[in-house]
Amino acid sequence: xKLIEVEVKFFKNILDSTPVSVQPDITCFVGKNESGKxxxxxxxxxxxxxxxxxxxxxxxxxxAWLEKxxxxxxxxxxxxxxxxxxxxxxxxxxxxxxxxxxxxxLKSKQIVLERDYGGQGYLSYETDEAKAIAFxxxxxxxxxxxxxxxxxxxxxxxxxGFSEEMEANGGEACKSACTALNEKEEEMLGEAKDLTSAMRxxxxxxxxxxxxxxxxxSLPGTIKxxxxxxxxxxxxxxxxxxxxxxxxxxxxxxxxxxxxxxEVRKRELENVANSLTHDVLEYWSTNPELRVHIDxxxxxxxxxxxxxGVHAVLDELKIRLWDDRHLLSLPFDQRSSGFRWFFSFLxxxxxxxxxxxxxxxxxxxxxxxxxxxxxxxxxRFIEQRLAKKCQVLYTTHSPFLVQxxxxxxxxxxxxxxxxxxxxxxxxxxxxDKDTLFPLQGALGYDLAQHLFVAPHNLVVEGTSDYTYLLLxxxxxxxxxRVGLDERWSLVPVxxxxxxxxxxxxxxxxxxxxxxVDSRKEGNQRLQKMADQGILERNRIITIxxxxxxxxxxxxxxxxxxxxxxxxxxxxxATIRSTDLTGADPIVSRIARFLKVERFDHGxxxxxxxxxxxxxxxxxxxxxxNRFEELFKKANSTLK
Numbered sequence: 001x002k003l004i005e006v007e008v009k010f011f012k013n014i015l016d017s018t019p020v021s022v023q024p025d026i027t028c029f030v031g032k033n034e035s036g037k038x039x040x041x042x043x044x045x046x047x048x049x050x051x052x053x054x055x056x057x058x059x060x061x062x063x064a065w066l067e068k069x070x071x072x073x074x075x076x077x078x079x080x081x082x083x084x085x086x087x088x089x090x091x092x093x094x095x096x097x098x099x100x101x102x103x104x105x106l107k108s109k110q111i112v113l114e115r116d117y118g119g120q121g122y123l124s125y126e127t128d129e130a131k132a133i134a135f136x137x138x139x140x141x142x143x144x145x146x147x148x149x150x151x152x153x154x155x156x157x158x159x160x161g162f163s164e165e166m167e168a169n170g171g172e173a174c175k176s177a178c179t180a181l182n183e184k185e186e187e188m189l190g191e192a193k194d195l196t197s198a199m200r201x202x203x204x205x206x207x208x209x210x211x212x213x214x215x216x217x218s219l220p221g222t223i224k225x226x227x228x229x230x231x232x233x234x235x236x237x238x239x240x241x242x243x244x245x246x247x248x249x250x251x252x253x254x255x256x257x258x259x260x261x262x263e264v265r266k267r268e269l270e271n272v273a274n275s276l277t278h279d280v281l282e283y284w285s286t287n288p289e290l291r292v293h294i295d296x297x298x299x300x301x302x303x304x305x306x307x308x309g310v311h312a313v314l315d316e317l318k319i320r321l322w323d324d325r326h327l328l329s330l331p332f333d334q335r336s337s338g339f340r341w342f343f344s345f346l347x348x349x350x351x352x353x354x355x356x357x358x359x360x361x362x363x364x365x366x367x368x369x370x371x372x373x374x375x376x377x378x379x380r381f382i383e384q385r386l387a388k389k390c391q392v393l394y395t396t397h398s399p400f401l402v403q404x405x406x407x408x409x410x411x412x413x414x415x416x417x418x419x420x421x422x423x424x425x426x427x428x429x430x431x432d433k434d435t436l437f438p439l440q441g442a443l444g445y446d447l448a449q450h451l452f453v454a455p456h457n458l459v460v461e462g463t464s465d466y467t468y469l470l471l472x473x474x475x476x477x478x479x480x481r482v483g484l485d486e487r488w489s490l491v492p493v494x495x496x497x498x499x500x501x502x503x504x505x506x507x508x509x510x511x512x513x514x515x516v517d518s519r520k521e522g523n524q525r526l527q528k529m530a531d532q533g534i535l536e537r538n539r540i541i542t543i544x545x546x547x548x549x550x551x552x553x554x555x556x557x558x559x560x561x562x563x564x565x566x567x568x569x570x571x572x573a574t575i576r577s578t579d580l581t582g583a584d585p586i587v588s589r590i591a592r593f594l595k596v597e598r599f600d601h602g603x604x605x606x607x608x609x610x611x612x613x614x615x616x617x618x619x620x621x622x623x624x625n626r627f628e629e630l631f632k633k634a635n636s637t638l639k
Contacts, residue, residue, distance in 0.1 A: 015421030031413030036422025102135020221333030338369030363394035518544030
């Protein structure tokens with residue numbers, strides 16, 4: 001079955017989540033700390049847990065500010081149903097159900113499961129007893145005298161009376177039909193006492209269980225084998241449950257780990273270690289040179305009363321990680337917290353992956369200790385392994401665990417105070433900006449990753465540079481002169497201060513040439529990158545190299561009167577070249593004349609773009625020559 005909708009009410013800080021739709025593969029719950037994400041998963045986990053430990057508790061989980069009020073109002077809090085989940089029966093499940101009860105016996109594909117604070121479960125579904133009876137009677141030779149009566153049977157409870165009537169007839173055909181009917185009835189009911197119970201048991205077996213995993217579920221470095229195997233599964237802590245999953249994966253149930261033969265034990269441990277190593281290497285790109293080592297050690301201890309003085313040998317399982325990169329091994333509990341979490345989840349899920357029972361995985365803030373690249377690896381693991389096996393619901397506030405190409409999977413969680421409680425929505429228009437931040441961060445990161453889409457990128461400071469360069473390049477080409485090579489992708493980064501940051505982030509992986517203004521303070525950060533080998537020195541081009549001046553901006557490639565014409569058209573001014581003083585960049589001379597610190601450099605560029613047919617033909621030979629020299633220099637850096 002697939003989970004399609006969940007509603008949580010009166011659970012911790014959730015008063016009414018309203019029905020929350022769930023994706024058929026992966027659903028991501030995004031929100032700030034304490035917004036209600038964990039509460040939502042906790043309620044869902046207790047609906048049908050894979051481990052029988054967690055239960056609902058009014059004193060601990062009912063909204064504290066409402067508990068006393070609702071009790072005084074006479075509300076029976078133990079009967080409140082804090083979680084309701086709607087499932088849809090899949091084709092394979094329907095086939096299994098109809099194989100037992102007949103075609104059409106399940107009228108609706110939607111199954112609803114609820115549980116109250118007292119622990120009572122409630123299943124809602126629609127069945128058709130008449131179809132089940134018809135299926136039961138099919139292939140049975142009903143005597144002619146009873147066929148009409150058989151066709152009118154609508155309730156399963158009427159079958160006993162029908163069978164008794166046939167048997168009372170005394171004929172051989174009737175006895176044969178009664179025998180066949182009883183056998184098929186027993187087969188259909190199994191151990192259930194009636195059809196309702198049998199159908200409920202079948203539906204219950206098809207319902208997926210919820211497997212919850214958080215940071216407290218990580219493996220310990222040492223596992224006391226005999227002690228852990230002797231504990232009842234329902235009494236295990238989250239950490240112990242993960243350890244038990246690892247033992248199950250190692251074949252503990254078949255006594256491999258306690259086998260007296262060392263070779264049997266060692267071989268089984270190596271098999272488990274190899275399997276986990278394979279997963280680690282496939283989904284842990286941070287360090288692909290790790291190897292998992294699992295071993296057994298024996299520890300002799302003195303027993304206390306009533307066996308004072310008696311010694312016993314206990315087996316302990318130890319996990320170590322060998323690092324080929326650094327030629328050393330470390331105990332598992334000395335690795336980074338992010339790696340311990342990742343490895344522990346692999347061990348726990350690998351156990352469930354082998355089981356036939358349907359599960360839904362609930363991950364609470366997965367991979368908080370993981371680096372951004374490792375979080376990306378974990379998303380890949382969710383996509384390629386988990387979602388292929390079962391549905392996955394996880395919470396996060398990390399932008400690196402949000403998939404910008406699958407924003408339909410995101411559900412936004414926001415606490416709206418005591419009156420409304422925590423709300424869950426997919427409507428980004430109704431959510432505050434802090435809640436939206438992980439989505440915005442994911443989109444921003446994805447945009448940055450895909451901004452440089454061409455093999456060769458010419459990085460410029462801003463959109464003004466982009467406009468001037470693009471228009472002059474096209475104009476020169478139309479005159480049969482040199483413009484920018486077609487291979488260039490022009491990339492404006494939003495300001496001179498951002499150029500070094502962009503190059504530092506992406507210059508390692510792409511062909512990048514940088515065009516920057518010549519400044520009084522220079523471009524020390526870019527020169528330092530050249531010293532460090534991040535950026536080739538000849539791929540740093542300054543405007544001053546073209547104008548043959550120490551200080552120059554891209555506007556200085558124009559003749560003074562030509563740029564003033566653009567400025568005056570943009571601002572409705574009448575500044576003349578004789579009004580300006582000094583030999584510094586023209587934008588500085590204009591600002592000094594206006595007695596302002598700076599003006600909007602984008603407006604003259606916008607005028608140039610809109611009125612290019614007017615301005616381009618009037619440009620002087622000196623202006624065209626300077627731009628052509630710049631294009632030739634940029635093109636020379638192409639490889």
